Amino acid sequence: MSSASLAFYRRPARLSAPWFLLLPALFTALIICLPLLYLFLRALHAQPDVIIEMLVRSRTLLLLVNTLGLAGGVLLVTTIIALPLAWITARGNIPCKNVITVMGALPLAIPGYVMAYALIGIGGHYGLATHMLGFYVPRPEGYWGALLALSLYTYPYLFLNLRTAFSELDPRHENTARSLGLSEFKVFTRVTLPHLRPALLSGWLVIALYVLGDFGTVALMRYDVLSYALYTQYIGAFDRTYTAWLGLMLLALAVCFIVCEHYALGTRQKAPPALGAKPPSRSRPLHPIAFVFSVIFIGILFFSALGLPILSLAYWLAQVPAGFDYANLFYSLMRSLGAAIPAAVICICMTLPVMLLRIRYESALSKFTERVLYLGYAVPPLALALAFVFFSLNVIPALYQSVWVLILAYGVGFAALASGPLRTAILQASSRHEEAARTLGRTPRQAFISVTLPALRRGAVTSFILVFLVVIKELPITFLLAPTGYSTLALGMFSHTNEGLLAQAAPFACAILLFSGLSVVILLRSLREAVSTNGKI
Amino acid sequence: MDCRDAYLKTEALAKTFSDGALAAVRRISLEIRRSEIFCLLGPSGCGKTTTLRLLAGFEKPDAGKIFLEGKDITDSPPEARNIGIVFQDYALFPHLNVLENIAFALWSHPRKARKAMAKDFLEMVGLSDFASYMPHEISGGQQQRAALARALAAEPKILLLDEPFSGLDTRLRQSVREETRNLLRERGTTCILVTHDQEEAMSFADRIALMNEGLIEQTGVPEDVYAAPSNPFVAQFLGRTNLIEGLANGLNADTPIGIIPIDKSTSGHVLLSLRPEHIVLEPANSSQQSGILVRREFKGHDMTHWVKFGDTDIQVDTDFTCTFDAGTPVLLRIRKAATVLSRTEP
Structure with missing residues (x-):
């Protein structure tokens, strides 16, 4: 035509x-x-020199670094969790794949601040771990605490995206690459990964925006990022102008993330649907060692993302x-x-x-x-x-x-x-x-x-x-x-x-x-x- | 041309879409008579559906006028036109059952009478037993009939059918088409059918109009248009044909296949259309200008033979009695004068 x-x-x-x-x-x-207009108006209320002083304050810089560091860390950890999990549930020969998929999404039900609460409840003098193990286990807090709580809560966003992308991938593309003489590893990096790119990017964007906007987790973990600073500034100080600028910085970062995702995604489009019926994705038998590692990986993940919070909550409910x-x-x-x-x-x-x-x-x-x-x-x-x-x-x-x-x-x-x-x-x-x-x-x-x-x-x-x-x-x-x-x-x-x-x-x-x-x-x-x-x- | 007044008339309708310089519809002038079954036929993308949407009032024309019973309705909204439509996907309301779908069209009647009237229309299309079914619970053919009943229930002045049979499988299509045609005839409904299927158009309509690239190429009774296409596009769209160059001299033309009769007296270079079934194959005796039978294609109910005359390939349809083998020299006997086509390229 x-x-x-x-x-x-x-x-x-x-x-x-x-x-x-x-x-x-x-x-x-x-x-x-x-309302967003009023945020700008309020922020621009101050004298230009005051504004400049506020923006280059070393504290502002620290907040920015902390915020980006936390977002980057969460993206890394969630990718390390979500990519193998998505691959195993989409392609591996693990039993009960559907159950594992649903369980993999379940941590979404534990909001970040509840996850933080549960993790905090494990450590400390009266915490679950101290109680069970008999020796003092410190409470998670600061960067590592926030990183853990946020990663365990947000990884399902990435996991669900990747899982869908894996199952949408036409195995004929991979088979073609194999028939052209590429090794299995090369097929993964040159055919499979590029196909996952849009799913990866949109998952990252959702998570980055969440981390940026999160307040409960960082407040409970007492980690000094932009949103936590905005909160302490709002309840503690009278300088509303600085508060407004912190809000604007959050907004600017969010816009930055969106723009980055947009450009990283580029104009490349999804492959046109191939003609004919798509053959079912091949489920490939895992190497016995890989199988054992997969089971251990899934076990540890579900224990920390679902088991621990529920145990901790149950423990405190009893108190x-x-x-x-x-x-x-x-x-x-x-x-x-x-x-x-x-x-x-x-x-x-x-x-x-x-x-x-x-x-x-x-x-x-x-x-x-x-x-x-x-x-x-x-x-x-x-x-x-x-x-x-x-x-x-x-x-x-x-x-x-x-x-x-x-x-x-x-x-x-x-x-x-x-x-x-x-x-x-x-x-x-x-x-x-x-x-x-x-x-x-x-x-x-x-x-x-x-x-x-x-x-x-x-x-x-x-x-x-x-x-x-x-x-x-x-x-x-x-x-x-x-x-x-x-x-x-x-x-x-x-x-x-x-x-x-x-x-x-x-x-x-x-x-x-x-x-x-x-x-x-x-x-x-x-x-x-x-x-x-x-x-x- | 008939002297009865046109019931629906369009004057030079044009519609361009903002996203391209292409005119979806360039200059459409139609005259449709009362109780006529008219068909707009053309390849996909020729503007026939746009024409239908202009008639229904879903699109506003950039230029041109539409008259219904002599009244200008160009600027009327769809609900004020009293023009019914059956869509390709039938568009039955999914939240209403079959009976309620039909009662939906009877809103101008008193509430109490609607149900009984809707039942009459259901009976008309043979769906009485399915009144309480939801649209997704009945078959494609039944959905088509329900949509037809709904459109007719509003007693439209004109009924538009947008490829209403294309969603049905081949075996069902024939019978549904026939039922629909009988029903429209009985009720004397004026109807415009849009289709890309030339066989459907020729068997369904009283008159057909061939559309191509936003223009109407030819209008007429199916037999006439088929037998005497005005240009190469029409000749090829309505079925297979042989396009042959020739030099005309009165009612004959000198062509690569010999001197053949043509349908009108002319002179000079001409382009001719000669249908495969209007030719008969005969054994050649050496003295005459003969062709070589290069290939025979068996198609079940008939056969197509390809005959080569120098650079010209001619296809000839024959029945089972023709037993020439590939490689034999053959002669062509022309049963019907070839049509002289106008030179305008499609």
Whole structure:
């Protein structure tokens, strides 16, 4: 087919987007951009010489080095864990591969700060290890503590990406390379690895952004990085300008990471699907020694990422004092629910028009609003929360310190999370249905309500649950924006742990684990769904 | 040409898409009569689906006008046109069952009457037993019929069919096509079918229009267009043919295969179309200008023979009675005058 006739198959420009999608989408973009603007305004409040002094302060430099060092370390450790695990579960002849795959994803259910809590609970005078072993085991803290907790929590992001890439790899490419005389090692470095590049890069980006935005883990491990410094600066000092600059630096680093990933990915595209049925990936028998090493590797990994935290939590749960305030736990749960439910609804209301515009009425504007949506997610949560502090103080002082600002900030931070299931649902709901409804006498608005909305119901429910479960365990935004006395599950757990009251924190940690365990189940299910839908398109 | 007024008329419709200098539709002028089954036929990418979308109102034309019953509807939105459509993928609403899908089209009727009316339409297409099924629970052929019933239930002035049979497997296609055609005939529905399948177009439509690169090449009754294509594109798209250069002199032309009759009196260089089935093979006696049978291709119900005259290869279709072997000299007898084609290249 000539390129000329191919041009006809490109989606033609549709009729212009209807107002009932355009206005909400623009409003969403505004809601996301406006607070960030105030972060800039507040930071630029100071005199130029003061700003320069703040930026070149040796402490600033130290924070930058620490932050990048932690991010780099976590990327290295997670790669060392995820790459072999993905290879073994995709290609090795290990028994119970599916179980191992699911277990490999499970640490996602243990949020970074809960992981930190569990690791802290192992050491120390009253810790699990000291108790069991009979001699003093120091508490993990500082760089190594944060590195361990963050790596154990985040490696599944990379693992799931790589696992999918491995199973998508057409074995015929590798077979061709073998038949051209390349050794098995060369095939891996020259055919397999390049294929894994996009998965590796996007996994790294997610993890790097998480480490950048993480606050609970570094705060509990007391490691001095940008976000921890922002937190101490915010609660301890009156110099809001420096706080604002720390927020801006976090934001700048996040943008840097995204740009780096974009350029590293380059313009190379996925290989076109080969013709004919893809032969099943070969499962190759491991060398007996490699087999033993694999089993030991998986054993150690699962013991440290799942076994230890659960043991530690169980140990501290058994130590909960008799006078524990269960009513407080219940109120915290209610407050978590009270913020998470409206936040999830807001996320869907923000995301739906943006995604509909993006998919149905592609234009420069629709691409822009979609990017803004992802920007909200990429902004490190502490920077976002700080932006909302400045924004609400300046624009809507009546709402400052109210739960509405908190909910709105959740909405801005997590709207992008709702986009996945909604995108799948919109793609499945063919625009033909709306067109059919138009020819049967419905106006654009009626057609949208009677045909498109019902088709999006399932996607919206999944999005709701996804956002809801993430908000339930959210810490940094809650920390900065929750009204005084508004203590959620995450806040309760954090403050108890921070004060060394590990036993009192245990019930909170348990409740959080319950919710985040659910969210992982849903994440795994929607991943599978997304794969099957993409396969159809 | 018939003297009845055009029911649907388009004047020089044009539509260019922003992402290319290519005109998807360049200048489409059509006249469709009431109760006619009309077909837009062309290769993929020729602009036929765009034309359909312009008629339905999903796209706005850059230029040109559309008239329905003499009224200008160029700027009307789809819902105000009363033009029905059956999509290639049928587009049944997945959240409604078959009956509700059809009742969806009956919104202008009182709520109570809708169900009974929808049942009548279901019966019309023989789906009464499937009223409560969800669209994904019925077969492709049944989905096609349900979509047809839904479109007809809205009593459209014109029904557009966008490759509605291409999703069905070959054996089913024939019968569904026939049922659909009978139903449309019975109801006297005016209909425009879009397809790339020339056999489907010729067997389904009263008139066909051949489209290529955004233009209509030829319009007419299928038999006429097949027998007398106006240019090489039409001749080749509607079936296999031999394109032969010749020197015309009145109603004959001198060609590499000898002097053959042509369909109109002309003179000078001409390009001719000669269908393989309009030729008969005969044994050659040495005195005449003969060709060599180079290859025979057995195709089951008939055979194609390739005959070489110098540089010119001619294909000839014969039935099972033809028993020439490869390598034999043969003569061609022309059963129908060759068509003189216009020189415009497709």
